[in-house]
Amino acid sequence: MTMPVINYMRWRKLAAVISIALVIGSVAALATKGLQLGLDFTGGTQIEVGYADNADLPLIRSQLTEAGFENPVVVNFGSEKDVLIKFKSQAEAGVENRVLAVLAVGGKTPELRRVEFVGPQVGEELRDQGGLGIMVALISVMIYVSMRFQFKFAVGAVAGLIQDVIIVLGVFSFFEFEFDLTVLAAVLAVIGYSLNDTIIVYDRIRENFRMIRDTDPVDIINESLNQVLVRTVYTSLTTLLVLLALFFLGGELIHYFSVALIVGIVVGTSSSIYVAANVLLAMKISREDLMPTVKEGEQEFDGLP
DSSP, X not given: OOOOOOOGGGGHHHHHHHHHHXXXXXXXXXXXXXXXXXXXXXXXXXXXXXXXXXXXXXXXHHHHHHTTOSSOEEEEOSSTTEEXXXXXXXXXXXXXXXXXXXXXXXXXXXXXXXXEEEOHHHHHHHHHHHHHHHHHHHHHHHHHHHHHSOHHHHHHHHHHHHHHHHHHHHHHHHTTOEEOHHHHHHHHHHHHHHHHHHHHHHHHHHHHHHHOOSOOHHHHHHHHHHHHHHHHHHHHHHHHHHHHHHHHHSOGGGHHHHHHHHHHHHHHHHIIIIIHHHHHHHTTOOHHHHSOOOOTTOOOOSSOO
C-alpha cells in the first residue's frame, strides 16, 4: 500500500514568516540586552573545595551572596562532597581565605582543593576566538555544500545554520541565561547536527530532481521530504531524550549546555525542512541545475550519472 504524500510545502509561507519573526526577535534581544557572558569570557575566580559530608549548595550560595560575592555559581564537581565555586572578581590576594572563612559554619571548614583566576584579557580572547570559530564553520559549510551539490544548495544550508545560531543566541539573551564556553561548544555542535540533517534532505532532493521528469519543484521537494522526514524526526526525538536527561539530571555545570542543544535541535530540524527548501524554491531550483556537466563527445544519460 502506497503511503499518501503529505504536502509539507503547503505551510512554507507560514514557516518563513515564523522563521523571520524569530530571527528578528533574537536580533532585537541581542541588540538591547546582549548576552550574559560567563566567567570564561568576563574573567573571575574559580575555587574548588571539598567537604567531609554532602555539600548544601543553596546554603553555600546564600552565604557567598550575603558576604558580597557577585552572582556566585556553586555546583557539585565530581561528587556531592566536592564543590566548584565561580564568581566575578578582579585578581585578589587571599580571596580563597575569605571564601573559606565565609563557609566555615559550625566548625565545618571545607578543604581548599585549587584556586584559579581567569583574567579579562583571556576572556576576551576566548570570546573572539569562539566567534571566529563560528564564522569559519559557516564558511566551510558553504564551500563544502557548493562542491558536493550546487551553489543554490549552499545558500540554503548556510541560511538555515545562521538562523539556528541566531535563535539559540536570542533565547539565551532574552531569558538572560549565562553564556559560557560549554554553551559555545553547544552552538558549534548545533551547526554540525543541523548540517547533517540538511545534507540528508538535500541528497534526496537532488536524487529526485534528476529522476523525476516534468514535475513541479514543489512536488519534488514534497516527495523528498516525505521520504526522509520519518528518519529525521526519529533521530531528533532520540537525541532530545538524551538531552532532557542531561537537562534534569546533569547538574548545574552542564545545565545551559543542554538548554542550547535542545533549542538548537528543535530549530535545526525545522530549518532543515523549511528554510533549506524555501531558499531552493526562492532561487528557482531546476533539474538543469543538478544535471552533471556533459563533456564534448560524451553522451548524456537521463537519471543519475
